Amino acid sequence: MPNLLEGKTALILGVANKWSLAYAIAQAYRREGAKLVLTYQAERIKVTVEELGQSLGADKVFQCDVTKEEELGRLTSELRNDGGLDTVMHSIAFANREDLDRPFLETSRAGYLLAQEVSAYSLVAVARATAPLMPSGGSLLTLTYLGSQRVLPNYNVMGVAKAALEATVRYLASDLGPKKIRVNAISAGPVKTASARAIKDFSVILDVVTQRAPLRRNTEPAEVGDAAVFLASDLSRGVTGNIIYVDSGFHIMGL
Numbered sequence: 001m002p003n004l005l006e007g008k009t010a011l012i013l014g015v016a017n018k019w020s021l022a023y024a025i026a027q028a029y030r031r032e033g034a035k036l037v038l039t040y041q042a043e044r045i046k047v048t049v050e051e052l053g054q055s056l057g058a059d060k061v062f063q064c065d066v067t068k069e070e071e072l073g074r075l076t077s078e079l080r081n082d083g084g085l086d087t088v089m090h091s092i093a094f095a096n097r098e099d100l101d102r103p104f105l106e107t108s109r110a111g112y113l114l115a116q117e118v119s120a121y122s123l124v125a126v127a128r129a130t131a132p133l134m135p136s137g138g139s140l141l142t143l144t145y146l147g148s149q150r151v152l153p154n155y156n157v158m159g160v161a162k163a164a165l166e167a168t169v170r171y172l173a174s175d176l177g178p179k180k181i182r183v184n185a186i187s188a189g190p191v192k193t194a195s196a197r198a199i200k201d202f203s204v205i206l207d208v209v210t211q212r213a214p215l216r217r218n219t220e221p222a223e224v225g226d227a228a229v230f231l232a233s234d235l236s237r238g239v240t241g242n243i244i245y246v247d248s249g250f251h252i253m254g255l
Contacts, residue, residue: 003033004233009083010034013064013126014091015052016045021143021188021224022091026056028225029232034087037079039064066092066122072129084133087232090126090142093119095158104156112157119161123168127176127183137180139232142169143224144185144243146251154201166243173241182240184231189219189247214249 010029014022015038030036036058040049042065053061060082064075079085095118099111123142130140147155148162166185173183190205209218227246230236245251 003031004229004235005029005087006033008034008086008232009037009059010087010089010232011037011039011079011085011130012089012091013039013066014089015049015056017048018052019192019221020091021191021221022089023052023056024221024225025089025091025228026058028222028229029087029089030056032229032233034232035059037062037082037085039075041065066125067117069125072125076129076133079130079133084135085130085138086134087139088126088130088141089228089232090123090140092122093143093158093161095119095156095161099157100154102156104160107157112160115157115161116164119158120164120168123165124172127172131176131179131181134179134181138182139236140172140176140181140183141228141231142185144169144187146187146189146245146247148187149251152205169243170241177240182231182236184236184240184242184244186224186227186231187243187245187247187251188224189213189250191219191221191224209248209250212250212253212255213247214252217248219247 012022012026015026026036036056038049038053038058038061040046040063050061062075064071095115096111099107127140144162144166147159148166169183169185176183189209206218210216224246227244
């Protein structure tokens, strides 16, 4: 079978370390022949992401803080000069640790707005910056979690931000559909990533999934990567506005 992403250029925002889902997705994209472009949020992680990019065989690594319009604009200009994009993977989310640890009722106004800006609105900003780079159409992806649909312990403000992110996927799919740009999200099951460690009692969630999910196991990062390949490839040319669950079937269970 030919490489599914041969000849395509993929922008991946959010590769922070080798344990992140974004890294697993980048590995899968590279395996399928995509040319990779990575971004880093700030100077403090530049060297780390550049080293990760080297290990992945990335073509370029750019700085891009998605909360700053000027950096998004610069990214658009640089990528336009390089010939544009075929797919974009948005893997960016953030909430203050204290807003995850305390009851949702006690979420600070500043913490709520921060989680929304970085975790949900950033997809709008990224779409606006990258859509002009896909004149022949393409794919825009993001990552979400079941905490957007159900109350999960200690997910709190991030669950609300992910709910907004999923609604954003649907509205962007409607806006960008006429441009032949598909917008989808992958709802991955719990995975032991660095960011997941910020969730109190995360190991309990992992244990419950192995007991209740139809496949009786937790999600593997490579499975998320393979789903992302499908959604970035021409095989998913009729799929947009969807939340694709890669969680061993846990989302279907009531008890």
